[in-house]
Amino acid sequence: EAQVTQNPRYLITVTGKKLTVTCSQNMNHEYMSWYRQDPGLGLRQIYYSMNVEVTDKGDVPEGYKVSRKEKRNFPLILESPSPNQTSLYFCASSLLGEKLFFGSGTQLSVL
Amino acid sequence: DQQVKQNSPSLSVQEGRISILNCDYTNSMFDYFLWYKKYPAEGPTFLISISSIKDKNEDGRFTVFLNKSAKHLSLHIVPSQPGDSAVYFCAASVQGGSEKLVFGKGMKLTVNP
Numbered sequence: 460e461a462q463v464t465q466n467p468r469y470l471i472t473v474t475g476k477k478l479t480v481t482c483s484q485n486m487n488h489e490y491m492s493w494y495r496q497d498p499g500l501g502l503r504q505i506y507y508s509m510n511v512e513v514t515d516k517g518d519v520p521e522g523y524k525v526s527r528k529e530k531r532n533f534p535l536i537l538e539s540p541s542p543n544q545t546s547l548y549f550c551a552s553s554l555l556g557e558k559l560f561f562g563s564g565t566q567l568s569v570l
Numbered sequence: 571d572q573q574v575k576q577n578s579p580s581l582s583v584q585e586g587r588i589s590i591l592n593c594d595y596t597n598s599m600f601d602y603f604l605w606y607k608k609y610p611a612e613g614p615t616f617l618i619s620i621s622s623i624k625d626k627n628e629d630g631r632f633t634v635f636l637n638k639s640a641k642h643l644s645l646h647i648v649p650s651q652p653g654d655s656a657v658y659f660c661a662a663s664v665q666g667g668s669e670k671l672v673f674g675k676g677m678k679l680t681v682n683p
Contacts, residue, residue, distance in 0.1 A: 549614070557667075
């Protein structure tokens with residue numbers, strides 16, 4: 460089944476404790492992206508990647524890192540999480556120029 | 571500065587009637603527009619799209635209308651069904667791709683039986 464898989468679905472952590480949210484897709488998509496969804500703000504892009512080893516900042520990249528060492532994986536790294544990074548995170552992928560497929564989301568709470 | 575605006579946060583309609591969801595944009599460079607639908611505890615899923623070279627695109631019960639001069643698009647759902655109850659996001663991009671897709675804030679549609 461074609462899908463974008465994020466893990467974990469739920470995560471509670473404390474300020475400053477490094478964490479990684481994993482994202483994997485099995486559709487051989489070149490393009491992958493991370494979004495965060497916040498009440499009243501909709502979906503905002505954090506980082507995106509056009510292909511392996513090619514990443515770029517989206518609209519709200521501060522406090523986040525990403526890497527794209529393999530085509531199927533695009534992890535989101537929070538080196539020192541803060542409470543303002545409490546949010547619902549979505550990973551997405553697509554063929555270049557095509558519609559996005561989204562993962563089921565990761566609800567992150569930073570205390 | 572929001573480039574894609576969904577000014578109504580919610581809409582409630584009766585089953586069988588028409589649902590009209592509106593979206594405005596400010597960037598005249600946008601040339602590709604999409605609607606995504608999101609159920610609770612799930613990721614958004616693609617619903618329908620329209621290129622700026624068209625003014626209408628239809629897919630079953632869903633039709634998207636684009637008015638470039640007004641920088642406005644709308645999604646019509648006819649007839650509305652309870653299973654259509656979800657949050658709908660309008661999105662736009664430049665050069666027809668999903669890269670740098672800009673989303674609106676979303677609108678919650680409730681279809682009452």
